[in-house]
Amino acid sequence: MAKAIVIGAGIAGIASAIRLAVKGYQVDVFEANSKPGGKLGEIKMNGFRFDTGPSLFTMPQYIDELFILAGKNPKDYFDYIKLKEVCRYFYEDGLRLTAKSNIELFAQEIEEKTNSKAKEVHRFLEKSATIYEITHQVFLERTLHKLKSYLHWDTLKSIFRFLQIDPFRSQSKANEQFFKDERIAQLFNRYATYNGSDPYQAPATLNVIPHFEYHFGAFLPKNGIYGIVTALVKLAEELGVKFHYNQKAEEILFIDSSKTKIQGIKIYDKIYKAEVVVSNLDIWFTYKNLLKGIDAPKKLLSQERSSSALIFYWGMDGNYSDLGLHNILFAKDYKSEFNAIWKEKTICNDPTVYINITAKHIRGESPNDSENWFVMINVPANNGQNWDLLIKEARANIIKKISRILNRNIEKEIICEQILDPRSIESKTGSYQGSLYGNSSNNRFAAFLRHPNFSKKIDGLYFCGGSVHPGGGIPLALLSAKIIDDNLPS
Template sequence: MPQQKAVIIGAGISGIATAIRLAVKGYAVEVYEANSYPGGKLSKIEQNGYRFDAGPSLFTMPQYVDELFELAGKNPANYFGYQKLDLVCKYFYEDGTRLNAYADTKQFAEEIENKTGEPAASVVKHLANSSDIYSITNHVFLERSLHRFKTYLRWDTVRSIFRFPQIDPFRTMHKANASNFKDERVVQFFDRYATYNGSNPYQAPATLNVIPHLEYHFGAYFPDGGMYSITQNLVKLAEELGVQFHYNYKVDEIVVINGKAKGIRAKGENILADVVVSNMDVWFTYKRLLSKHPQLHPKNILSQERSSSALIFYWGIKKSFPELDLHNIFFSADYKTEFDHIWKQQDIYSDPTVYLNISSKYKTDDAPNDCENWFVMINVPANNGQDWDKLIADVRENIIDKLSKILGEDISQLITCENILDPRGIESKTSSYKGSIYGTSSNNQFAAFLRHANKSSKVEGLYFCGGSVHPGGGIPLCLLSAKIASKLIK
């Protein structure tokens, strides 16, 4: 029997992982990427002696990366190294409070109690609840397709369904946190986890309180070569398995004949395949690549609310700040108003919460001596035609003022180089509709069931992976998306 061929559209992290899994299955795999580089959002920027990881900066669940090497019969340690963080993140509040989020649960809970007065036992109890939600949802919502009847016949699925009320789907995350903690700073701390999948804690279900478990049980890590080394090492593995990558190769169409995906059309030629996997945002997959087949478009899914986007400043800073760490958060003084601006007014609040990542704290050659590479990000709405140039100019000044006040230094005088990525750039570089980072939002208690499936129900041989489909965005879920899609391909 001749070797079957799989074509993957997009070399994002999920597309690369799918390529590895299908190559291990025996497929001849080719990946077509519109950009000149792999990784999608998980890419890099280099300027004036500074190196920046362009996209995701938090690394959790490294076992899903290791699993790909092990699947291929390789030792992950020969390709990819990482270290566990003892300090997950530093938090700075407008009232002067500074919190160290230690990886050790006991130490973290004591830090909360010492700095806020919130009993350590309340924090431990909250994290135990987070663990319970994970145990109920993990095997059902994260590791299997929710769109196959067979999933619901499994005993562990039935058991999870009986425990459904325990995942707290009918309260918002904020209401649950406000009932668990008395101190507003602690409530704000745990509300922030809604932003991990581009959602609003004042709308999203309390089920999202599962997210802290990923940090405080599995841990947070830093890859030895920075975040982009995840992309580099997985591409290396894929190529060793015979996967062919085609860069600067924009796909124009998925060829569908008699209800079956027959391949793709790119650069004026048809490229035949037995299996087609789209790692492109599902909105663009239908609107661009399946535009000739409007009857196939899932209108309800394509009209869903999009997740939030991001505005990122990449700054070369000619100074070192010992009070900062790899991950740092500078909270807004009014969290509710900040989210109202993002989700209701579709603009940016004058006092946004600022995330500051400095990879040179762990990878010293990412910046010149006595300098730091600052990845400065805020959550912003998806692109709906806002005047981004004005918004960026205003918020840049606000961010600099905020950081300067808290750090006691005029940051504007320390910036030696700058790059900016806004929702327009995110859309154009990564084909993420409206620049939304996580596809659709999770501001609905049934969001997990409403995401697009990993296999087409209308086109034989067409599959989907990536952050815009089940189970969602972020590195761990994208890798699980690849796992689910690959298992569906026989």
């Protein structure tokens, strides 16, 4: 039986392990942490449970697909609900919007409460659908790094329609033109942050992202996001995959001195042999730490990283009926917020605050009459800023902002707290500079510049996860595993 090793038990590492096991490999996963999941982590404190990383779950079909591939019924392992309400939006001028998954209702609410018309929303979402139609097979579901991808008829059609993906103006410029009311442009600009980018720089192609939420839907796993990890690890183990925790890979080894064929990996001077090695590490650390003596792709690795996050996990005494599962409290001056993050590499005084409360839907997430708040702001990747000071200031500003908008003093209702910042994101999940999604997509060619999912020079070496093609976020990380699967030797 051929052997495969996966380094890292992030979501893409686990998905790769499942796919390799289904293909008949004997698979071992080596994970540096004591638990699987990587950025999909969980913490429990004082009777509260929190997902530590992702909170928004889209494209659940990519998870279901793994169970189906293994001949299992996904519902026996993992269940989720489709949300009727996508997000609640709060503006400093008092405007409140509830984005329903029913586009008619959402567009109607926008027409009733703002200067934008329902038809602007419909036109925008039609454009979003067109970008998806042109890009998904070519840029998301296939490798860009093999000639065979370009020989498909749909690829050629997409190339002819390239201008329709709106690559030459920024997302904010496009949205200013779609929407008469700048608050609605702001609402749709927010989607650039879904892959850690800046709407004032990133191409309008990123307007594809709302299509995932408004066409396919937003979902919530019934056991929280960490339930995805538990279910996939269970499936992998049933397929014979062996997980080894607290095992930090030190080096990828080669059979030959010219380093063209994989031999296996090294951990604490022990050698584990395999024909296939998949690295789920941030590509930056794969080259820096594991591929000794191999020339790193310098241009790719020196690109601007995506943004990071500052998160407060607060156990809150009380219930907050104004808030739903996903809530956004917008900065008054959105442009200044992004200037602070991207140009000044700091945090502004009035950041946009995201609050996620799974206790709104899942029982047992918090004690009675209390809620588990995941409170996040976007911040720059770690470049050695004085984080202790920035966190202290941001905490005070966030509390002031939420209290102002909800008209309730929330500070005294915080029962317990933990904090995650760019430094701890890097140390806990191995993400260079603590960035959430690998490289940023501020550059219009970023989609083409991500690292391939296999090595052209080293036989048996593959790469998966949010820092390589096709990109960050749970759905794309899962697609990276699928692309590896499609490109394994038959």
